[in-house]
Amino acid sequence: MIRFDNVSKTYPGSSGGLREVSLHIETGEMAFLTGHSGAGKSTLLKLVGLLERSSRGQVWVNRHNLTRLKSRQIPLLRREVGMIFQDHRLLTDRTVFDNVALPLVVAGVRHQEIRRRVQAALDKVGLLKKARALPLTLSGGEQQRVGIARAVVSKPPVVLADEPTGNLDPDLSREIMNLFQQFNQVGVTLLIATHDLALIEPLGLRTLVLDQGRLVNDSGKP
Amino acid sequence: MSKRQRKARFKRRFSLSGWLVRHAQVFFSSLGRLAQRPLGSFMTLSVLGIAIALPLGLHLLVGNLQQLAGNWDGAASISVFLKDDIGQQQALKLVQILEARPDIGQVEHITPDQAMAEFRQQSGFGSALDLLDHNPLPHVLLVQPADPNAASGKIEALLNDLKNLPEVELALADMQWVERFQGINRILQRIALLLSLLLALAVLLIIGNTIRLEIQSRRDEIEIIKLVGGSNSFVRRPFLYEGFWYGLLGGSIALVLIWLASLSLRGPARRLAELYQSSFQLGGLDLATATTVLGLSMLLGIFGAWLAVNQHLGTTEPGD
Ligand SMILES: Nc1ncnc2c1ncn2[C@@H]1O[C@H](COP(=O)(O)OP(=O)(O)OP(=O)(O)O)[C@@H](O)[C@H]1O
Numbered sequence A: 001m002i003r004f005d006n007v008s009k010t011y012p013g014s015s016g017g018l019r020e021v022s023l024h025i026e027t028g029e030m031a032f033l034t035g036h037s038g039a040g041k042s043t044l045l046k047l048v049g050l051l052e053r054s055s056r057g058q059v060w061v062n063r064h065n066l067t068r069l070k071s072r073q074i075p076l077l078r079r080e081v082g083m084i085f086q087d088h089r090l091l092t093d094r095t096v097f098d099n100v101a102l103p104l105v106v107a108g109v110r111h112q113e114i115r116r117r118v119q120a121a122l123d124k125v126g127l128l129k130k131a132r133a134l135p136l137t138l139s140g141g142e143q144q145r146v147g148i149a150r151a152v153v154s155k156p157p158v159v160l161a162d163e164p165t166g167n168l169d170p171d172l173s174r175e176i177m178n179l180f181q182q183f184n185q186v187g188v189t190l191l192i193a194t195h196d197l198a199l200i201e202p203l204g205l206r207t208l209v210l211d212q213g214r215l216v217n218d219s220g221k222p
Numbered sequence B: 001m002s003k004r005q006r007k008a009r010f011k012r013r014f015s016l017s018g019w020l021v022r023h024a025q026v027f028f029s030s031l032g033r034l035a036q037r038p039l040g041s042f043m044t045l046s047v048l049g050i051a052i053a054l055p056l057g058l059h060l061l062v063g064n065l066q067q068l069a070g071n072w073d074g075a076a077s078i079s080v081f082l083k084d085d086i087g088q089q090q091a092l093k094l095v096q097i098l099e100a101r102p103d104i105g106q107v108e109h110i111t112p113d114q115a116m117a118e119f120r121q122q123s124g125f126g127s128a129l130d131l132l133d134h135n136p137l138p139h140v141l142l143v144q145p146a147d148p149n150a151a152s153g154k155i156e157a158l159l160n161d162l163k164n165l166p167e168v169e170l171a172l173a174d175m176q177w178v179e180r181f182q183g184i185n186r187i188l189q190r191i192a193l194l195l196s197l198l199l200a201l202a203v204l205l206i207i208g209n210t211i212r213l214e215i216q217s218r219r220d221e222i223e224i225i226k227l228v229g230g231s232n233s234f235v236r237r238p239f240l241y242e243g244f245w246y247g248l249l250g251g252s253i254a255l256v257l258i259w260l261a262s263l264s265l266r267g268p269a270r271r272l273a274e275l276y277q278s279s280f281q282l283g284g285l286d287l288a289t290a291t292t293v294l295g296l297s298m299l300l301g302i303f304g305a306w307l308a309v310n311q312h313l314g315t316t317e318p319g320d
């Protein structure tokens, strides 16, 4: 589902980035991405969502070769990749409902269908009662769950999360991991970047470790 | 595997009704966005209205002057002075001959007595004229060409014909005045054209800049829309409609300004025309001009917005 072939990413005027990373995440897999700050976790996720393009090497997502993807096709790729951010990236002047509906609206989904699917997604993250609220009136954990609902509302085959539990207490963090596992059980491929080793170790899932842009450990490889 | 990979395609569905619904929504919501900040929108629209009204007003002025020149029948008429020895009978006969010509419309005959009476009245030399023992004035024929707007060459030819008649001492056409007037009018016309081009550019820049500021204040929203898979045309659409509204409403304000101006000029223009016994009427906006103005300002609005959005969208592409 996600494949990197010798992918390097350099930023102009910066020593950071990625160096010759190769990896393959199968369809339906759930994997974690760890490493110290500045190791390149966010950079790797950005390459998958085509927020950045690789400097060298090939990136494949859901059988699309991102290196060859034209600008015009980027929106179509992003509809197949749900993204969750540590800073939520919600529209503060729109209700929770409208925020979650956004991926469906931009994809031109019909009105009644939007209503049904947004309610299902909000129900899943336990925020159905807050549908009419504005994001800034919600707690950090609630805002994060709005972001998660938005990422999964269009049922994308791939979901990426960049430190989704960064600011949350252990209980809330476990709750959110629970949600991710539920998505994974219905076949969604997940790649989650996190610092929180204590949280992910008990799950016993595949973990990729980055260090200074290199993939130094991959528990999924035999 | 790689063959299958290369064949990967995105699902794309298109429905006309969905497309219409989306456009209708944006059509009204973009108008609503203008209404959300009434003062700013009003000021921008006023500037646009004035910028569009200036060349439009000049254009109408030129049109009116041209109509005025056309109405000035007397201007193109030819004064024919007959020789001293031509008497009343011969003069009347000549009038008949001339009126039969196809290139001549009307001939007005002024006898020496009539001319003297008019001169006496207008000059104030009444008592001095009494000293003359006979009337020195000749018969005068005022000849109107059949087509008062004919090219000056045609009138010139008629003038020469008249000069060569044996009864004629002198034939004069007061055409210089008309020619100068038309020359000035042509310059005004050119100025109106240049002004239109300049102010069209100004309208484009004003709308482009307004939309650019709007984009700045909604950068985050645009970024998020693109993150969740919004296409460039989805991002562009509300701004294009906003540009459309700026153009349409700015053009409408210009039309209202012009209408008010022509209302306030109508009275004085009629009085002036009465003074000259002219049938001249101040021409206002016709439907064709009004729709052209609205159409052009709408297009300028959409184009200005398009430039501003595309300039911004260029910066949202993923970095290499
Ligand atoms: N847009 C950018 N321009 C220049 N350098 C960048 C840019 N983005 C990231 N970098 C550099 O690339 C390196 C990796 O950054 P990245 O954000 O991927 O790290 P990370 O593993 O996500 O770190 P953290 O855990 O702190 O989020 C860093 O050294 C950073 O300085």
Ligand SMILES: [Mg+2]
Pocket (backbone or CB within 6 Å): A041, A042, A043, A162
């Ligand atoms: Mg990061």
